Amino acid sequence: MTQTRTTRLERGRSALGPALELVHTGRAPTRAVLTAELGVTRATAGAVAAELEALGLIQVDSHPAAAGSQGRPSHRLAVAPNGPVVLAAQIHADGFRAALVGLGGRMVATAPGCMPVPADPSHIIDAVVEAGATLLRETGRSCLGAGLAVPSAVAEPDGTALNPLHLSWPVGSPVRALFAQSVAKAGVTGPDGSPVTAVTGNDVNLAALAEHRHGAGRGARHLLCVATGHRGVGGALVLDGRVHSGSSGLALEVGHLTVNPAGLPCHCGSRGCLDVEADPLAFLAAAGRTPDPEGSLLRQSRDLLRTRYADPSVRSAAESLIDRLGLGLAGLVNILNPDRIILGGLHRELLDADPERLRAVVADRSLWGRSGSVPILPCTLDHNSLIGAAEAAWQPVLDDPLAAFG
Template sequence: MTETPRSPVQHNGIRHVDTRTASQTGMRRQNLAVVLGTVAAHAELSRADVAGHTGLTRAAVSSLVDELIAAELVREGPMTSSGRAGRPGRTLALNDSGPAGFGLEIGVGHLGACVVDLRGEVRVWRRVERANAHRDPANVLAALADLAAAARSEAELLGLRPQSPMLSVPGLPGPGMLTHAPNLGWHDVPIATLWPGPDTPTLENEANLGALAELWAAHAPTNFLHVSAEAGIGAALIIDGRLYRGSRGYAGELGHMPVHPNGPRCTCGSRGCLELYANQEAVLHAAGLPEPTATDPVTALTDHIRAEHPGALDAIERAGDALGIALAGAIGLFDPAAVILGGAYAELGPWLLPRIRSQLETRLTVRPFDPETVTASPLGRRGPILGAALHTIQRILRNPASLG
């Protein structure tokens, strides 16, 4: 006689769930993630290979693989011989269609949308240069929703199913709200209420997402400090492969670390903050360059540096010195394995890095320090939006059952 699963029952008004059923469900979800992670980590595995890597039985692996194929997370390839006795098996790989990560971005000077497949490959990329600072948030979100809709349509033509998006923002997010974004001039903006399209995005800070992109896409070490810049300067600390947020979520405010305590007054109220010397506006002003309207500011600056414009060279050296001073304190406190320059700093790395490293060699004298561990990101300015799109992929890989 086959035992039927037990259903929840009531005792004294309290609902009791059969813990054996819950345990079996949890174990199956865990095994789904193990199998999917094994397929993601290796090329051209058969079901028998997956069983060998995971220690699960072939029957269990076969059932789990069928479930992952039905969810369009895994696809089967051609037959292959493993060299062992028995019939050949089909190779398994992450599906290059089906569920996909969807990242959106609001920058001070641009909007962006990005779709990546389960392998982390960028399949759709859209960026529009647009001045967003001090604009009506509803107007900016309407433009971003249009860009998101166009990116989603393009992805669907490729056979992809973008999941709910994550939105990279240059400020401090809260639940459904952008609490504080001084470089946009926005405060307490209810993104969830104002969003005009379907699938209201989840918000995350751009510096945090840039750091996570380094971890997931650029294979950074599991302990590093990520520093990036656009209109402001943000930092994010990865410890043992996890993002460190601080006790209240405010970790990473490197831009308002004083580097010259008697320097000019900052918009934050303090004096001599790093942003006064090393953010985009400060460097352009020091270089004697107006904020360009048609040309990307970073491109304009690099063009002047390559032309050996004296003002541009002096400005970038001043920024590098200020960054070196700020980073010396951060490195001394946290002892990261590496420091990675992202955002605009990644493109300005050839000129910033010598000054930063020189400052660090001078100031970090208590313990050994290798200045070569300070590098420019290979992701350039794409980090935050890539991190937003890859965040969904990581969630799926960790918990395939979350797709429902």
């Protein structure tokens, strides 16, 4: 084999990962766009697309040229509709959800579970993995990885949950090791028969990653995500496509920004943090509602906001939370200077309820917000933490598609 031929093959193989990510995120809908984005020849782009199609990851369809156009027709590229999946799992204060997610962030199947979260994390991790393994058996899909989202900062490189404040888990629970053990025990294996790689991350970090690739954050270079799920408030920063996790995975604990110095005591030891002043429990309390212990706090607060917003007590509670949230966002804008802010969970509902009030608070309290150059948008993906767990599981495949198949 000539040196030129060898170099061409190596260049094509090194382009497999970038090419797959372009199709996965919808940035290369045709082979012509793929050629331009990769900066390779048309022949190389065609070979790369053919290799990814042979692996069962994408499909290449002939796309007729538009009427009156000249030259060869391009080819449409899309993720393979019946291709492999990853197992995605999420644990929250009210239970768990498992799903099978394909390339492109497409959810193939899902199974929710409602159960009290026990003090031993292995029990609920086993339950959510078994739910995912059942989905794999029922669908017969090939699995290439597994990802878990948890409501806690996850320290790197050990994969331990350092502050599961709204769960009864011990501080420092080895969630990544427990997840990997559960995946192996449930018989979730890859194409070569060995247990798939299992990864774990903070739920808001993973939600931000999913929104950046497939949702409201697409195209942003400095994306700030703030969200409240079933309990507490989290934040994440995506810089040039990667989650900024700090030196050890603990960056952007925005829930512990003080927005009301005389406010409620927080689990972290401070008072008036976003975590206890702007989450679903805080909203229900401000509206004078007693939470139903059997139902999701997030669902209860959403339903109240959507159906009873005309009630003065509900509207007053919403305005109080919007003001607290806006104060926290203003501080983050001053520090981080993001080019876009996206809000998830109950915060998305508060933005929809009174967008002008929230934007006015941020503008009044921040240097850069006054210019009006920081868009504040709602997250657009359902179950974005779950999709983000899948993104983390897909990442090794995006980095090296051939290695994923042994």
